[in-house]
Structures are given as C-alpha cells and as structure tokens.
Amino acid sequence: MKKDQYILGIETSCDETAVAIIKNGREIIANVVASQIESHKRFGGVVPEIASRHHVEQMTIVLEEALNKASMTMNDIDAVAVTEGPGLVGALLVGVNAAKAIAFAHQKPLIGVHHIAGHIYANRLIKEMTFPSLALVVSGGHTELVYMKAHGDFEVIGETRDDAAGEAYDKVARVLNMPYPGGPHIDRLAHEGEATIKLPRAWLEEGSFDFSFSGLKSAVINTVHNAEQRGETILPEDLAASFQESVIEVLVTKTLKAVEAYDVKQLLLAGGVAANKGLRKALTETFKNKEEIDLVIPPLHLCTDNAAMIAAVGAIMFEKGMFSDMSMNANPGLDIQFQQ
Amino acid sequence: MKILAIDTSNFTLGIALVDDDKIIGEYITNIKKNHSVRVMPAIEMLLKDCDTLPQDIEKIVVAEGPGSYTGVRIGVTIAKTLAWTLNIPLSGVSSLAVLAASAGSYFNGVISPLFDARRGQIYTGLYQFQESRLLDLASDHLTLTVNWTQRLLNKEEPVLFVGNDLSIHKEQIKADLGDRAYFARVTEQNPRPSELAILGRDKEAVDIHNFVPNYIRLAEAEAKWIEATKGSKLQ
C-alpha cells in the first residue's frame, strides 16, 4: 500500500497569511487563512509595506493553528510548498523565508509554487482533473485562459493586455464611491439593477483569446462624467449591471470559443473573481447543455487566496521531485510554466 | 547552550554559532546582495561546517532592527519560524547595540553606533560599557545627524562612532564635535554576529508569536493616515 502524502502549504503573496495541510493532493486536512482586509480598508487598497508587516505578525501563529487543526507535527509532513510568485515581493518574502526555515529545521523538501497554478489547482480539491483542460483565471491581478495537457503543463493561450478584470471592478467601484474591495459590491449592486447603459465589449482581433478591460473602465468613467455635466442621474445599480454584463459576456464568450478550439474535456474556474455570482451563473448556464464539458467551479473560500491550493500544486511537484534549495527567492514576475 | 545568531537588518549579513563562551563559527559579508537568497544557505553551510544539526540549537538570537524594513523582516521571519518550530527560546537584540558591542568594549566614553537613513538622517542610539556590560543610555531612534551632534555636544565625554555608513556622516560629525569624536577602526565597522549571540544569550526570551521587528518608523501610509485622521487610535 502506498503511503499517504501530506504537504504543508504557505501563501503570503498579497494580504492573506495562509497555511494549509492537504493529504494526497486532494483532501484538505487544515486550511487556515488570516485576512488583513480590515487593516487595508482604511487605505482604500492593499499597502505593500503594511501587508508585509502583518505577515510577520501572523506567520507562526497561522502555522501553529494549521498543525494543531490537523493534529500533526512536522514529522508527519512530507514537504513544504510555498508561493514563490507572482505577488507583492515584500509579502512573498515572508512566506518564502518561513518556508525555508521550517523545511530546513526538519530537513523536508522545499517546493516553490506559482500563485496562479495554485488558483487553478483549487479545483482539484473539489474534483479530479481530466485533461486536456482549460482554466479561466480571473482575479485582481490576472485574467488568463490557461490550457493544460497534463498535470503541471500550463500554456497561457490568452491574457489581458491592460487591466485585469478584478482591477476594472475595483476601479469602477471607486467611481461609484464604494468601499474597497469593490468587486463584491459591484456584483451585489448589479443584481439589483438592469443593464440599460450601452458599454463597449473588447473582442480584439478575430481568433484572439486575449482580453482588454481598460476601454470598458474608461467608458464607465465617461458615462458618469457626462451624466454629471448634463445634470442627469444614473442609477448606480444599472451602471453596475451594465458593466458586469460587458465583463461577463466577453469572459464567457472567449472561454466558450477556447473550449471549442482546444477541444478540452474540463473547464476550471479560478481566481478571486471566480467568487462573482454573475460570472458563476453565466458559465453554468452556458455549459448546462454541453455534457461533454465538465465545468468545475470551486466554492467561494477556495476561490480567494488560500494555502490549500498552493499545497495542491506542491503535491504534484512533490511527485515529480521538483524541489528547490535554500537559495529560493521570492519572484514577483515568476512564469507559470514548470521548469522541467 | 548552543546559540544561532542571525543579523540581516542592514547590508552586513551575519550568522554566528556560539556555545556558551565559545565562538564556534561566524559568517559575515558586507556586500549589496539579496539577503533573502543568501541567509538560509549561509546558515546551512555554517551548521554543516560546525557539525551541528538544526535540532542541536538551543536558542535563536536575532537582530531586531533598526535597518532596512525588508532586511529586518527576513531575519526576524527566519528566527521566529526556527525558534517556534524547534521549540527553543528566541531573543531579539537591537541592531545598533550589536554595532556598539562590536567596537566599543575598551573605549572610555560613550558609543554612538549608526546606520544611514538617507536625507541627512541616521538611526542611532547611545551606549556605554560599564564593568564589561553594554548599557543603553538613549533609546534607538531616527534623527538628523546635525541634531544628534548638537545633543552630544552637551555631554562632556568623548564619543566613539561606529558603522559602515560612517563615511557618509563623518565630515558633519568632525565639524560639529571636533576632537571629541572618535571613529572605530575599519575592522570594527561590521556588526559582529558573535556579539549579537552573546548580547542575546542572557536576554529574556520573547513571546515568539508576538515578536516583531523594531522598525522605529511607522509605514508611510500609516503615518499619513494617522495625520489625516488626527491621531485616532490604530486598529
């Protein structure tokens, strides 16, 4: 009988200090997330220096809580996986150095994980992956379509040329005077309004799977500005609904085209914006009658940043023996492709 | 007691392994290179060379700042994680105290260790050896060099200045304090990690989870926020 495999994951790329332990790549034993969002709210966004300071305050507390929840010691752990990048460099550094220290202290293998690979692998905690597979990754920093032929084989077939979808959400929320983080507010508001305002959709050139959201963001700002000048009022609910409709229509249409072009078996939703109700609903409806496509949408708590998803990638890299040494560094510009 | 001392708070990267009164090994570089890449390999190498396993370490001592925010955080994160996971005590020592101890033990006067903090400013404090113990006479703080020398003028004693950043402030200090200013020798300018270990050896252990670097300064955004909200309480 094969021995069970336990991976400890650490994630500190932005404003969550997270540690998780997962069994055999798929089963969550502990998943602890300490969010700093309340601290950053007063600044209207994540302040990198403050994020780094909070990570130092939280790191060992969160590590201890995860091991306690799992009723385990480091002796039970096979490897330590940590987010190597991309992300805020000062924030990443805390996780990377904690991971190195704990791996060194117990002489365990150290694994550096790509944050977006983590978001994609959050899906494997819900359902086993089948290949070829396509992941739609939407977050505050990313909007990408990633094609996968096998475990750890990532090919970015489309990405944003300017703003990430989540970024556009936050900027539009600011125009509508909503508190940070704006995404959930827009999503909620959109459900109360109607998409009556004409806003552009950026399709880009024929056949491209790339995205662009800066034109849409500008159109929203102009709409508000023009209405103010004419003394007209625009219902924020309607503006939110119109904006969300444009974003979702482009995301879903391009995803559907990519699913067909690459003939994939499985579609995975990933990233913080995957928590968006409008997007979840639109994808579910679009793929409802396509039984050949297995659509996987992770629960909300696995869409936002967590360490279980990092450990899930770590489990695959552990099998492949892809270890780092003590000179591993935080890499804010890390490429998603496994260095094999 | 085997102590591992870690200092990454400034340009000097220092690791020491000390056993009670014996300095077993020491690693120091003074170069502008990435601490994050180099600290753990340095610890790994030093322990290996000294035939010491992580489990043999009985205490961790770390330089807690002031210094580079990122640098201090790297050292403190590693120190906290090692101490917590090895279940051994941790002590933090001022990075300036380490510098003072590295040069001033035979000096008859007061010691002002310093790190440059840009725009004519320094991180400094005032220390003195009395009966071979290092005393802290003024808390570590951030000050303009000119303000600091004015303050020192009021003291009668000679002052020994220590630190690799002396070259930036030496002229100012000489101009203000004249022959009452002494400067440490070139071999004494690096903070010695073995001094860090000895200073931390007898210090009380901290609560590991709640231990944080001594940044001296608030983060810029936080300072501005407090200013804007007129000093309302930090959350």
Ligand SMILES: [Zn+2]
């Ligand atoms: Zn993320």
